[in-house]
Amino acid sequence: MNENSFELSELQVDALTELVNLGISQAALNLREMVREEVLLTVPKVTIITRDAAVANLGEGVFQRLVAVHQSFEGEITGRALLIFPEEKSLELVRAVVGGDLSIEEMIELEQEALAETGNVLLNGCLGSIANSLEQSLRISLPEVVHGQGAELIGLSPEMVGDSVVFIYINFTVRLRAISGYIAMLLDLHSLLALKALLSAFIERTTGVKTAPAQAQE
Secondary structure (H helix, E strand, C coil), X not given: CCXXXXXXXXXXXXXXXXXXXXXXXXXXXXXXXXXXXXXXXXXXXXXXXXXXXXXXXXXCCCCCCEEEEEEEEECCXXXXXXXXXXXXXXXXXXXXXXXXXXXXXXXXXXHHHHHHHHHHXXXXXXXXXXXXXXXXXXXXXXXXXXXXXXXXXXXXXXXXCCCEEEEEEEEEEECCEEEEEEEEEEECHHHHHHHHHHHHHHHHHHHCCCCCCCCCCC
């Protein structure tokens, strides 16, 4: 298959969106416990796009600096998951998570830990829900926080074979602070094909509908 033309069927995209939504919904409950306030998350929009398109979607030249929490995962599907949002919003998120009236210096000191914890909750919720529903197990690394521009963040896994990114857009609001965020999953070609097959099996189990198997293309 040409990795630049990897596609999921509409039914498969709908199924993946449902699985991500379940995971994000559970993550929102966990995040609510952390911040002790209501957390609202929009229904995620899931697309399969190229790395260049992913960088463009991150608003290169608009947000300029971004912050990402990333975790690698291994199993039948192997890759890297990232929670990405504008760097200018990072201290807002820290203030919501930590609470209290903190100085800028105190928030900066707590930034790495608070962001890593937030990312861990959202990414683990998302990955865990997908893995459980697809009847798979994943080994997930500890979260790491990185700062940079879109191309740097999407290029975190140069060893990934392929140019397709599972790109998920969400809006989440914590304590009346609207923060637009993205979840990106960088998968190699083998994992993209495995994901397609696992989604087909999930659809057949839950609806009885059979979908066409992935075809190798030149």
